[in-house]
Amino acid sequence: MTTEKTMGKPNQQVFSDTLLDLAQNDKDILVVTSDSRGSGKLVAFGETLPEQIVEVGIAEQNLVGLSSGLAAGGKKVFAVSPACFVTIRSLEQVKNDVAYSDRPVCVVGISAGVSYGLLGSTHHAIHDYAVLRCINNIDILAPADNFETEQVLRALVEHPRPAYIRLGKKAMPNLHDPATAIFEIGKAIQLRPGTDLTIISIGEPTPHAVDAADLLAKEGISCRVISMHTLRPFDRDALMDAALNTRAIITVEEHSVNGG
Structure with missing residues (x-):
């Protein structure tokens, strides 16, 4: 059950805030990003923990391949890139290097859906569920509000595995009372x-x-x-x-x- 809705933050902001909080106490958490520090709300993360973030530039295939290698070395890796690009341009790497290799990489598709608005169809991501459902051994997650976003992230840090998280750009209404809500991946x-x-x-x-x-x-x-x-x-x-x-x-x- 929900309480009366209040306005929260963009889920992307909650993701970056929560990840920064967790990473300060866990040096195995790494962020790899493809020219997405600003759009992914990761500027504060990079300034606070510069040794735990890697920037590969506009190179989504390298983003996922590098993330897989870091995960093979025992790191908990979050690969952050616009959903429209990371689920298409680097699909082979997601399939082979993450899912089929069973590497604990969380691919984070930011600005998902039609979040990019006037940038048009090249930047819209209304294909990602369909594409990734065809690949075995990768969780597919789309949190609805700030509470679900934080809980998804905490669950994946505690139990790393191949996963894809979809996040949008807008501030989201709060749908849950965090004091009473129970969250579990795979349970609606x-x-x-x-x-x-x-x-x-x-x-x-x-x-x-x-x-x-x-x-x-x-x-x-x-x-x-x-x-x-x-x-x-x-x-x-x-x-x-x-x-x-x-x-x-x-x-x-x-x-x-x-x-x-």
């Missing part, structure tokens, strides 16, 4: 109960799903809302329960209808 979170309809949302469109449910409630429609923050491993139990106990399911995602 119910934000609203309901019996007529279920909205299953992944990632940053989720606040809109909550708003829609609240509007439907005023019309007498009981709408369940599920934050499916993890696309892989997928919470089949949450989906089956919705199918059995509500009369319809709508999915919400910032992605092409093909392969999402």
Whole structure:
């Protein structure tokens, strides 16, 4: 269940703030970035921990290959780059050097979805779920708010493994009460109960799903809302329960209808 929404920070900012906090006490945490210190909110990280960040320039294939090598040496590596490029230009390296080699690299796709706005289709990332779902042995994560972003990051630092996190640019409403919310990778979170309809949302469109449910409630429609923050491993139990106990399911995602 959620509390009344308040406005938080951009998930990218929460990611960088949390990573800096964790990295100050864990020298095995490394950030590798492809010309993304500014856009990835990593300036403070680089200034505070210059020996724990590597800049490869606009070279996404090198970004992932280098990250895999560092992970093979025992490091917990976060490879940060715009989602539109890192999931296409370096796909071979993600497949072979990270997923199939089982290297604990977290590929962080920043400015995902249509976050880049007027920069146009070259910079939009509405393909990443489809592309990465075809590759085995890589978790796919899209946190909906600041709480989910922090919890995803802490979980991956504690248990490093091949993963992809999708983050957008806008400040996000807070959907959870951190004092009571429980987060686990692979376990969806119910934000609203309901019996007529279920909205299953992944990632940053989720606040809109909550708003829609609240509007439907005023019309007498009981709408369940599920934050499916993890696309892989997928919470089949949450989906089956919705199918059995509500009369319809709508999915919400910032992605092409093909392969999402």
